[in-house]
Amino acid sequence: MDLIHFETIDSTNSWLKNNWTELEDMTFVSADYQTAGRGRRERRWNSPRGQSLMFSLLIKDSVLLQKHQLISLLAAYSVVQLLEDSGIEDVMIKWPNDVYASGKKICGILLEGISQKALQCLIIGAGLNVNQERFEGDYLHEPVSMYQLTGKKTDIGELRLQICGILSENLSKLAKGHDFLPEFQKYDYLKGRRVRALINGEEKTVKAVSLNPDGTLRVLVDDRETDITSGEISFHVRGEIL
Numbered sequence: 001m002d003l004i005h006f007e008t009i010d011s012t013n014s015w016l017k018n019n020w021t022e023l024e025d026m027t028f029v030s031a032d033y034q035t036a037g038r039g040r041r042e043r044r045w046n047s048p049r050g051q052s053l054m055f056s057l058l059i060k061d062s063v064l065l066q067k068h069q070l071i072s073l074l075a076a077y078s079v080v081q082l083l084e085d086s087g088i089e090d091v092m093i094k095w096p097n098d099v100y101a102s103g104k105k106i107c108g109i110l111l112e113g114i115s116q117k118a119l120q121c122l123i124i125g126a127g128l129n130v131n132q133e134r135f136e137g138d139y140l141h142e143p144v145s146m147y148q149l150t151g152k153k154t155d156i157g158e159l160r161l162q163i164c165g166i167l168s169e170n171l172s173k174l175a176k177g178h179d180f181l182p183e184f185q186k187y188d189y190l191k192g193r194r195v196r197a198l199i200n201g202e203e204k205t206v207k208a209v210s211l212n213p214d215g216t217l218r219v220l221v222d223d224r225e226t227d228i229t230s231g232e233i234s235f236h237v238r239g240e241i242l
């Protein structure tokens with residue numbers, strides 16, 4: 001794995017998007033500060049300098065690209081492992097790609113794909129709240145940091161190396177055919193919860209039933225089960241969680 005670190009960058013995801021053709025599979029880019037950090041749905045992702053673990057990982061391996069629907073869950077699961085290894089409890093994956101700790105958002109993941117007819121590469125971007133003492137401003141989902149949960153500051157450089165190790169191990173297991181579904185289901189935050197979702201362009205309240213082997217989410221809508229995709233990376237959106 002190639003590791004590149006910037007003190008300041010616009011966005012680690014954007015940097016990989018602009019440079020992916022020249023870079024090796026599994027290039028890992030991190031930053032202390034992003035001037036134009038991006039979240040999902042064109043939202044901004046802001047974090048004060050040196051307070052969070054912000055990184056992006058480039059995937060070009062064709063076997064993994066074929067499994068792109070599982071990659072965001074795998075990234076979230078890898079962050080869950082990192083947090084559990086750091087002694088944080090009650091950590092869950094909020095499908096398709098957020099990580100929650102004690103019911104609050106601790107990590108957001110932005111998965112982007114570059115396609116030229118076929119999918120050429122995937123970029124997994126993650127922002128994990130580490131040492132923030134408080135969060136200013138309005139948030140759609142209430143945030144929390146590792147510090148707020150443990151009362152201890154964490155060395156972000158060490159976390160960075162740990163997540164590199166966890167991600168490479170999990171991605172190589174996935175490439176070899178390991179079935180992560182039981183692990184994903186164990187940490188499924190949405191299971192049994194009512195959520196608002198877009199179903200065929202219409203906003204509805206649905207009940208999350210289970211995570212499927214292909215990374216989609218089975219939901220109950222108007223007493224009928226249907227499978228929905230995340231919308232971020234899917235080429236064929238049947239529904240998405242708002």
Ligand code: BTN
Nearest residue numbers: 011013037038039040108125127
């Ligand atoms: C979200 O919850 O909306 C996803 C947030 C993803 C933020 C990370 S920080 C590192 C990488 N670079 C970006 O510009 N975004 C992702």
